Amino acid sequence: MLLLTGASLLLVLIMGIGLYMKSAPIFEDHSLWELLSASEWKPFKNRFGFFPFVMGTVWVTGIALVLALPLSLLVAVFLTEYSRAWVKRWFYPALDILAALPSVIYGVWGSLLIVPWISERLAPHFVEFSSGYTVLAGGIVLSVMILPLLVSLFVEIFSTVPQELRDASQALGATRWQTAKKVVIRRSLPGIFAAVVLAVSRALGETIAVLMVCGNLPQVPHSIFDACYPIPALIANNYGEMLSLPLYEAALMFAAMILFVVVLLFNLLSRIILYRLKKS
Amino acid sequence: MLSRIFKQIGFSVIKPDTDDLLHADARLEVRHFDLWIGDQPILKDISLQIPEHKITCIIGPSGCGKSTLLKSFNRLIDSVDGVRMRGSITLGGQDILRSNGANLIDLRRRIGLVPQRPCPLPMSIYGNIAYGCRIHGIRGRRKLDAVVRHYLTEVGLWDEVKERLREPAGGLSIGQQQRLCLARSLAVEPEFILADEATSALDPQSSKIVEDLFVKLKEHYSIIMVTHTLRQALRIADYVVFIYMGEVIETGDAGQVFHHPQHELTRNYLSGVFS
């Protein structure tokens, strides 16, 4: 049993080392800074600029968070501060469904509904032409995907706020919202931060759904109606041909390593905060 | 203007007539009050009149419903799932049980609460006292400074904390925290103070300080306390309500109830047959 436990723990370490060793060749030709800041992606000419992909990931994740955060906060405040039991009973299955649906299904939904909506309804108001396969489409799909995670984390965090604090605030004549805003949310700020970091790291690694709606053009997006190419999509789209060039493989493994390191750090940070909160 | 729009779309914003109510007669009266949680009757046919500017002690064995009664006065009982109530509790003619929205919130302002365990809100000492004013829309640095100073002085905390008003209130000792909570509820200018075993979590010395404060405060406020220690009730009560199994058994002036109890249950309880 100790062996199994230990072995599964070593997995984190082995993954890190494995990815680093595989991506090492690319550092012989290019510096880390050059890789991250250059924006030209031409593997067959030995040009590996990750900047467009990094920006694509940042944009999509940012939009997802901007959309999902207020929504999930309001829902979580409602569920913990306002809701009667029967509303919860009817509402939780909806969250369950959102949490259970595989990412490829989100991709299908996004390409059937969100993409045409953007290209036909929304984009014409702002730009001359947009295919719909855009940063915005990726952001919307991702935001719906991280909603259930955010809501359930927020609900869990808000429930650790002692009832006496709410009583004290309401006894002074505060409305429920004032209590939620000034006592519950305020006290939960570290937890909210941790939850957001966790949700961001989930969004960073999401592959198939984003791949299906983002357009996948290696360019730095200038507006939300531009196509973009996030890092996970880059890896998934090119793994087939990567063996053709030694440095190409190293470049893709470097992309995987960026994801691994960022997600690892984000997860560690937020989990440690959440553990602390649970204990106290 | 806005309230008219809201009324148009089906929301009624009830404007509290604060000015009329503020100095009107402020009697707290309970008439034929029943309360169930789920199907379980907790309080049965309670009728009471709480005297003004006195300390009323609600005594009774644990689980008899005294805390529930206290929480009904400011309707914090609402946060318990499955509560049903019947009868009436009126404060100066206004029915607490049938208030909601703005009226309920105004009622809650008029009835302060000192909790069982001190619970400073997650903000500074200053922020705790100013909280009540801020949520009622009172702003302005100078006004708030004055309020904070006045009420901290009132509970004898000013000299102890004036150097660290901006520090989190969680850093105070338990006894200081409880006085802070008292000051916090006084700062919204209530007429009643509800205290739910307010000294049970404190050491004897802090407990004495809080008790003395209550005695001092009854000049301006009517105080209702739930207590589990008979000795405390003996020390400070003016008026006593004895509750047993959800029913009021006996009420009366402290001297009379303690020294000449009319009911046998009261006699047994006071002599320690059960507790």
Added chain:
Amino acid sequence: MKSKYIEEIIVKILMALSLLAVVGFAASIVYTIFHRGWSCITWEMVSSLPGGGFYIGKEGGFLNAIVGSVYIVAASTFLGLLISIPVVFYLNIFLKSNSKFAYVARLAYDVLFGIPSIVYGAFAFTLMIWLGLRTSLLGGILVTTLLIIPIMIRSMDEVTKTFPRDLLDASYSLGATRLETMGVVLRQIMPGIATATLLSVGRAIGDAAGVMFTAGFSDSIPSSLSQPAATLPLSIFFQLSAPQAEVQNRAYAAALVLTGIVLVISLAGRFIMHRFSKNKI
């Protein structure tokens, strides 16, 4: 003075809208998939293998993907349980409740849970190249197992943690051995194991990025562990990227099948949890 009541009302309206939005999203996804998939699905699609010219719209079905998914999910769930149950026991019974090691282990599993499946896939792919393996059913099973172990362990662990340690002492004091005591615990956490399993199955069947690298894709049903295997999510993904409407329609049908399976699993999970919370100790 009045502004706080107006604020309260505005917030309530916003909350109602948010709630509606969440329910709306869920309904919209399920409706879109069912509506679109129902008009496309035929018996032939779910019961036959891809024929010649399948990806340019000729006849055939995606039975290969259904069977491939079932193989991978069944095998990895079995392997996952084999590994995670002992780990959960180790964390909860053999280690003290304030153990540093248990803390680090839980942290590590939570972190592993957060690692995206594409990273698992990329890592496993390099490992397989290093070992000289090609994309195969075995590779898919292994990477999926790695993917679900953290979920299995952590969700079982959450249930087992609530198991009162006094009960363990009681069992020991009656003279039960460690093994017998473990039997007692196992019976108690059975519903927890069931929900953890369902949760993992749900995640395993929906994962595309991990198996993309390791299981490859194939038009036939694999007959040995070393052959590549198709999976439902990848089958949807590949068919949807084809330009022909016929091929895309099959993708919608496959999406319907996948959604149906996942929804049934999720409902079953909720049902078990509900039953469980009623007679919890």
